[in-house]
Amino acid sequence: MIESGRDTGRQFASLVKQLRRAGLRPTRQRLALASLLFEGDNRHVCAENLFDDAQAGNIRVSLATVYNSLHQFTEAGLLREVTVAPGRSYFDTNITDHHHFYHEDDGSLVDIPDDDVISTHLPVPPEGTKIARVDIVVRIESKK
Amino acid sequence: MIESGRDTGRQFASLVKQLRRAGLRPTRQRLALASLLFEGDNRHVCAENLFDDAQAGNIRVSLATVYNSLHQFTEAGLLREVTVAPGRSYFDTNITDHHHFYHEDDGSLVDIPDDDVISTHLPVPPEGTKIARVDIVVRIESKK
């Protein structure tokens, strides 16, 4: 998928644009990670997880850079962070309005299908505040 | 509120019962923590937080025991755990069905008033699973 080094310019034209638009320099590491994240189906990754993918893909990148990139991407609106349990933070490449199933048994996170709409009446936020986002996590477990 | 030591027996009759019912021995530490948690208004505490309260109330208890107790209380259904951000886990003494405002600016957690009902249409859980719980966190921030 990714060759291995130095080919920063050519083949990722669209990723380069995407990063630029987000105000991030298209470095080799960011491009490689962006490629893992955004080329293909939507994903829910955690840092360690993406780091492993990178290694497997012969991408030389440090764990610290993975963390930094994930946060930069999130701030730039390219990713959405979902926290489901202490020490279990996912980054979702699907940034459209949607919610999640969290499987308590194996810790996996899955989008709730769009057509299975959860109709929410938004509550009135406390005086002086406004709603930034609504997170709905439907915790599921195996039927015994 | 709590005197200071050794008076495990008498004055916490109802707490003792509550713990016994939950299958937990009413030790001095658990009684003291239960007293902080369950006598008075509903609270959203984190471990560190409750530990500080204990110290302030001259209750001799270790941080490890606070963690253990919080989890035991949660398993026993006396508390409900709410995770809002990586490394930010709250325990809610209100175990009725309800949801939360999470204030992004200061990290505080507040119950959404009961009468401000969020009507959810529950999604169909994936094959072979059932819904264990639905967590809704409404993230709010100060109006600029």
Place this chain on the structure above:
DNA sequence: GTGTTTGCAAAGTGTTTGCAATTTA
């Protein structure tokens, strides 16, 4: 060249664990 980004290893944070000593029943 200048400012940004990276990698490393070290430091942090929040939480859990192992085990001897203590407490409960």
Place this chain on the structure above:
DNA sequence: TAAATTGCAAACACTTTGCAAACAC
């Protein structure tokens, strides 16, 4: 007395940081 619980300190997982070297523009 037997079994459960506690405290401590060490171990832990996950994440962030400081800084010199490498890179983008």
